[in-house]
Amino acid sequence: MSIRDLARHLNISIGTVSRALNGKSDVNPETRERVLQAAKELGYVPNQSGRSLRQGTTNTIGFMIESSIETADNGGSFFMPVFEGVQSVFRRHQLDLVALLCGTDEDPGAYLNRIVGRRFVDGLIISATMRNDPRITFLLERKIPFVTLGRSATGGQYPWIDLDFEGVAATAVTRLLKFGHQRIAIGVPASDINLGYVFVDGYRRALSAHGISFDPDLVFRANSNEEGGYRVATAMLAQKQMPTAVILVNENMAIGLYRRFYEAGIHPGRDIAVVGFRESTQSRFLSPTLTCFRISLRDLGIKLAEALLSTMPAFASNYPQDSIDLVWPMELVPGESDGPWLGT
Amino acid sequence: MSIRDLARHLNISIGTVSRALNGKSDVNPETRERVLQAAKELGYVPNQSGRSLRQGTTNTIGFMIESSIETADNGGSFFMPVFEGVQSVFRRHQLDLVALLCGTDEDPGAYLNRIVGRRFVDGLIISATMRNDPRITFLLERKIPFVTLGRSATGGQYPWIDLDFEGVAATAVTRLLKFGHQRIAIGVPASDINLGYVFVDGYRRALSAHGISFDPDLVFRANSNEEGGYRVATAMLAQKQMPTAVILVNENMAIGLYRRFYEAGIHPGRDIAVVGFRESTQSRFLSPTLTCFRISLRDLGIKLAEALLSTMPAFASNYPQDSIDLVWPMELVPGESDGPWLGT
């Protein structure tokens, strides 16, 4: 069922059929109607390869999602809603979105090189941005439109959207200080993901804004999952003077942390304050419910899509450049996991 | 950087270049070496559109992942490891795997029709199979190779792999009966996903095998997330005679269930037995830790890939047909959430 078959069936040329289907102006409205009708009846859908070959564009966007061991167990709850949002925008432009999950046993650079080299996608969304991310320099020199979810220390001119980790750190720190806490710890990912650096920076700045000196012993690095949270709690318990509060960069860590404290007979929310990130269905149903930060992942996805489109020549006219380099604000949702310090 | 440029640069014809790159036999080893060398130096990667157009094959497989509201929050933890496994097999055959997430505001049938019509993929993996799934009949009549994760009541000849829900139900029921429980409830998804039907069937059969009559009031339907678990617990509490044990089809439900019981002052593992499904990082760190079933999702993914390849003419020779229609066994992992019935 090619366009040629369709043309033969209608007794008109394939050029006219193509123009009719693509909404070009120089075609008789009546003919167009006949073509569209026949296309629907015969179930004709244009072959993407032929179209791509001719126009040099694939009408697909790739969303590269990290699937490392660390994030494999919880990444989905984050990415799925974002993906939803991105897709809702692309659908309006007949763009198909595909998720590209680079396997753990393949080098992300090589993977990206293959995808880009094959002209598989017209643009890319890059997530889990590293502090120094070779993917960014690669895409820049290949002039592939892209946007990153998460800023990076890598140089160059490209749009990025990131969560407001400084804001989160500042809000959490001030809140906990107001509650009377003095030793406030944080739990951040052990990997080289840039998120960790930004978070620690924000934490540091927030502390110094209140005249409190930074204590490196209060920064706990671990995997961003339940096991990591468990380890953080264990490390906290081992300190001569245990922190009275802790800020976690990942809500999955909270479960492991809760568990470790439960084993030690320590009640989060009473004996120790916990602030998590980010709000999810989970955080509302933990006991105690987690104080954390709310964010509309779907809206984030929408902004991501718009930022990408603004860098693509074919769509840039509809999307002004001002939607790029965005720091996404988040709102604190109080839970039962923190409160006034009752200790000595 | 097309094959033509490469040929010009080497002063040989494009036909020879193509043959050299594709490992055809009728090319001088020395020439082949030169071609491969030049391709690497100049960073040549064959254009996928051109290749697809010519061979009628795209070298990509689609993994259609459900992203409905219900599963958006937890689907990732399940699919990511499966995806990993699938990808590890496809990589060996130079096949690229892409995740296709059908947005919630688009009809899955229409989405699939577009993907297939465009000749976007050579094969498909379908998940979240419905009891009556129009996608299956569609793919069958279009003769697109596919495999489903989850069996279906839809007729036709196609490979599927499913988890052993009967086994899970039987094991859980016998275990709980041995513990002295009499009123054993189950929590299953409210949607039309076939998984729910199979699970209830297994539960029913397991009960009757022990001479216990089936009580429809013990089947609780809810969303497969934390909120659903909360609702299930609420419904259980409302019954005149509360069940003494409950089997959940989703471990995320356990969190919500725990929460509701916590609010009611009831301790899972002591006052009520909970058996969950499936084991995850979470289930090991909940308090109490969840008795549940273990499964290697990566291995599951590998089998899925093999089943699909066995139906694709180009690969079938390497993959015998016996790997299809598989019921995946699972192993129980005891936790703290169930035990002997201590009630009256």
Add this chain to the structure above:
DNA sequence: ATGGCTTCCGTAAACGTTTACGATTTCATA
């Protein structure tokens, strides 16, 4: 010297689209 292999390589068609260009018709206007 001729014929027949084998080895290697070039030529050209084909895949399904889109689109620049030109051809034809229609129609109003001079």
Add this chain to the structure above:
DNA sequence: TATGAAATCGTAAACGTTTACGGAAGCCAT
């Protein structure tokens, strides 16, 4: 009526690749 513009459509080239086919060269045996 002649003319030009507008509307509509057909023709053919082009995108990058693979591959069937044939040709050229080399070699060996007759």
